[in-house]
Amino acid sequence: MLFKLNKIQINLTRRITVITAFFMSIGIIGMNAHAHTPHDMVYAFAASPDYANDSTMFLITDGAYTGWRYNEILRSTDKGLSWTDIPNGMDHPFEYSVLRVSPKFASDQTVFAGLKGKGGIYRSTTRGDFWEPYNTGLAAWNMIVRQMEVAESSSGYVLFFADANGALFRRANTDTNWVQVLDKTNKVTIIAVSPDYATDNTLVIASNTGYLKKSTNGGNDWTELGNPTGSIIYDMAIAPGNATEMFLATPSFGIFYSSDGGSTFVNKGTNLPNEAINNIAVSPNYAIDRTVFCTSLKQSVFKSTDNGDNWTLFDSKAQITKQTSLLNELTDLQVSRTYATDKTVFLPVFDGLFLSQNGGNTWKQRQKTRRGILTGLALSSSFNSDQKMIATMYVGRSIAISTDGGTEWTTSGWPNPKERKMNFFDSQIVKNPNGTQTVISATAGRVGNSTNFGDSWTVKFVPRFPAINPGLVTFTTLAASPNFANDKEIYLGSRFHGVLQTKDAGKTWRLQHGVPLNHPTTNVAISPNYANDRTAFAATRSGQVWRTQDGGDTFLRVGTSSIKSIGWVGQRYTWVAISPQFATDNLVLVGTNNGIYRSTDGGTTWTKEIHTSVGANAVVQQVEFSPNFGADREAFVNVRGKGLFRVNLNGGGAVTASLNTTSSLLENENVQFTEFQISPTYAADSTILGAARESIYKSTDSGLTWVAAGFPDN
Template identity: 25%
Template sequence: MGIIRRSTPIATLAIAILAGSAAAHHPHDPIDAFALNPLYPEIPLMLLASDGSYNVMLRSSDHARTWQEARQGLVGRAATAFSFAPDWPDTPYIYAITGIGGLQVSWNGGRSWSVPFEDHAKLQFLEVASEPVRGRSVFYAGQDTLFAADPVLPGEEIVHVVGTVDDTGSINAMAISPRFGEDETIVLATNDGSLLISENAGDDWTTIAMGWTAAVLAVSPGFPTDRTIWVGTTGRGILRSTDAGQTFTAVNGGLTDLFVTDIAVAPTYPAPADLWVTTRDEGVLHSSNGGDSWAVLGLSVKKTNQTDIHYRRVHISPSWPSDQTLYCASFEGLYASFDGGVNWKQANINPTRMGRFLSISPDFAADGKVFGTGYGMQVLESNDGGDSWSVEFTDYEAISTYSLAVSPTFADDQLVLAGVGNGIRRSLDGGLTWQGVVLAPHDTTAYYNSIRSIVYSSTFASDQTVYASANGGIYRSTDAGVSWVSYPPPIVRAWKMVISPDFANDSTLFVAGPGANDGVMRSVDGGASFTAPSGDVASVTTLAIDPDFATTHRLWIASSSIGVKVSTDRGESWAPLGVGFEGTSPVRLIPAKQFSSNSTMVATTQSNGIWESTDAGVSWNRLDPDSSPVTHASSLAISPDYPDVPILFAGTFEGIFRSVDRGATWVKTTHEEVYDDRRDEPIIPGGVWSRTLQPGCINLGMAESTRIGSSLILPFDGDGVSVIGSTGPDHGTLRIFLEGTELPAFDAYSATNELQRTLAEISGLDPGFHWLRVEVAADKNPLSTGHRIGIDAFNVTYP
């Protein structure tokens, strides 16, 4: 096989409280990649990627209790696999692969990433061998080729092509022997039902016709002597070979779901002979006898209707069996068990502080208003240019916000529109209170009609026209969002939309989506019909239109896969722009309001910071320094008078940041997050609770209990917490515990019913992980007629 040379740039005990017990996907957080370091739990570092509604790549150093963003420099939208060097941290390499960026390497514990070679993109599999053999230890594969690299010498990389698959098949699964240094064994499975085995590090291969397609593979840590391989299939369960793949036997005793998604083997197998699998629907199963029989462990997630593959991966502590930690990566989140699978808790990888969307008042210079949304926290509002923020979502009645737009005539109408699942939330008092408007999908086959984009007509002051787009349709209102008509969706995921600044004359709007088949669609009749003006512009993550579109006919699109492209003929054709941040997930392009005179645009990426162009997108310069806190910003807002008033806001995993010097420096401006009673995770209920709808509550409802001893636990990352709830003539006493220590109780009795009262407030904690427990007490005020406790929300503060 060929050799290619490249120049390359240079335990503690886990507290068994994470977030909620097995809960629904509110918010939605499918796990695409996860890895534990080889010294876990002594060093509790782990990495995780979730490309759900909010795309994150995270690292945790405290057993999944708190998380930090870890995607700086990553090329490609999302990581699909991680692997640590086997002697990490002595050899400090951590590897990742992405769909378009190929192999990526981190030398600093996953905080930032670089690409060692420019080719080998579109990878699917990654595994690092226990020790190198003839310069081969890092194995990664695409559809038809297996590569191996030796990372030991940081000045030079040697890449080997160690396996290829002919045109009749493609690689479906890969496994490297845990004792590769001894047996040099690599196993590949292809989608035509073949198994390819090499026992000399890829120099030669034996093909075995299995007759079925393998989804996952595992090789025994005792392979030099026991010759055992396990194959997981999507319909025949688990197959085991004890003769290096020559013959296989089904080992499905106790396995009722035969769609297998992962196999994990105890690191000291066969002593003990422990195996684990995940199956599509049944969960995590354990075998103590090499697969002869299986038992379901105690994890049961509340399943979304967005997939039929719920349990994706199972990960075992490298120190098993002395450390009984298991992690399950599911479509509904990350779950951890610290007792061998008996009890499970969900990690909070989507804190509500995340700056998901931003919208700035057109009169920002006068009113200082900025609006933002978190993930599972509805609307934040600042009235002083971002110096301080308040949480405003009384009667909001939605768990997540998918779009946010301030009226062009906000000074007069105080109108803010927010897109949620199956509708719009509408505020006429600057976000203080909200009314709901249901938008039924025009396409009744759309399974989830979240409103992803809201845009106002440039002549909104006179025509009151506003558009919204979703999976299920395009919506138009001519009365400022009170009523709507729907049109068929032109693409499957109509998530991005812009409207012509000359809409009153040309009735033109554009819609684009992130899917490979979505493309850009144009309507010239106000959304009633759409056409595809050109091809090769799929997977669009951001769409922008020239404020002088009537003259220039110019608009821009961008994504990590296509880079940035411009059209100067109303979308008929597109040309690439060499902007320097290809592959780093651009998620927002914003032309300055005075674009016609200054040609200025600002863009944000999810792994390479904030960029500015002063020549209409032809060339770009990065504004923030390499190590800035907004390297991974997912939302952006700029001053209406930018760049004369050089203020920018960026939303990140850690909160909302502001720059007042054109992006040179950034300061975090948000320091509180709200966990509403509607959010499943991270709140852990105990006893009997019911949710009651009451106008005037945060998000229109609260959790109530009259059962003595019923409790709620909130694990949180911060330096303070308060409990928001109700008081009334039938209310009892609330017991309060922090880290298990009981604090003074709160008497929730009052002569009249009152909402949004502070029932407990704790401040001055050391920043980091804490847990709060509140409980319905047996004692009560003698004037009270009952023991009712109402919990509306928890408010967490953080530095």
């Protein structure tokens, strides 16, 4: 169990505010620059209660570095030196609100993740290797998790959580259902459990107005403690020692302290800054060392060794990025349960994860989980013979080239990618009529093409559109015309500018009419018969699908009433795939967080897929048709938390059969593809390549077996 103070979440849009601020900020150059590159935001954190021995911790970070990926839970077993994504079973479309680890993790290996958007709680009893819902007994309106804490009991654990309405629920490891212990009129926003809960059964809750209630029998009965601070409360911590001492962090009056179980409080804030205190945490060795830690809105970390009478500031190295609200900058503070041995303090904040191993005196960043992460793959149109491919990355090499099917990699000739720390999000390889190939890629404010497979590039600047956003245009996806050699057309999806189009390989640009601004574009797809039908599609992060049938002059929304995504805005990632036989079958598939939708009339009308593997409840991240679709009738569907499915389609585009091709990778190696590509020469080589954060996997038998390929690292 970690002894930490729980932040108040002012309202249910806080997480969306953080992510929106992130997307807004990274497109703004010359304004509030982030403290470091790449961005390493931490939205929730938990460490093993046996950290001194197992070095294990978990965090949630932003997976949307391409604009269409879901947040990820990562695990480290080496004190943060390396991190592993643990997605198996996380088959929901929602954002996370909180992580907690069982106090008896060493024996029960149990981790909990609380979700927003009516996702409830997921539990893993395999230290995160497999997750499943833990919601028995909850109604749909109780499944938005605002706050969660876990207490140690004589038989295991007792988990408490507050829902979006402020009701409080309890479930022990021996229970089969959740039990409501306080109704929504209590407006619970903070939960603090006693470090000695196994013997004193004590917890304290705070309402959204700062009123406290205390229970000494696990939540069955409550005592009113009033509002001792006269304000709301940002955080709360109970010290070891039968819950007689507790600390409150406030937005206006610093820290309040009680030595009589909450009956009376005194203000403690000598030499703390005159600003809100948003986090507070107590040493589990408090009876001996009297140590307390806290952060203010702008400074971290303060330490007291006399139970809060005096405070000393130690520089944590965490920076205020100004990319989110001030309350969301220094979001958390936790102390290792084995602090007496390891002296470890954790500061998971918007700027990253910072860690001290000497009681808070010195700090270093312990999480760099996004440098060199793969953001895209593109395969040569002659892959069967030349084995050439391109990988794009978040920082790292930016664009890397392989000429042996992904085993060895070299840096491309894009001008100064490392010096500029560019982030590339997509590439495409177009086969020209004369048999040559053109590689197209983009980074913030620049688009380039190469006719020698990345050795050198012609790079064009994309103009700014200050009326929309003052920064560089930041891209998420691109699609080039199949006839690029002649028409020079490229569609680019962006974070804030909707879809842009060039008809002269980047010399001039126009914003597309129709596709909404400030809704990140997750996918752009162009008809293989574009020269004749002038058709292209764009999908957005808000679950919308747009179509042009006049070469980009106008975009109109399709499937308005029939394509139904679920969840909050910001989690409705959408993907469009167009049949290679589109000229004759007019087949289009759309992947959503609510399964697949298909159209057989070019996108005018839509039908929901009902096959269990990719239908309802399937959170679809990517859909691609087999390049040999006319003969094999195959498509591939990447489902969050489940794996990559190879599906067979009938003449109407409905799924008739499916096979999970990566179940063994997901179950045995925690590998979930964030991007996959099918060889353009699939009819001859049966090759698929998948990228999973920092690894590339390859199958040469249509997904039946996989081997790890090389990785284009730094």
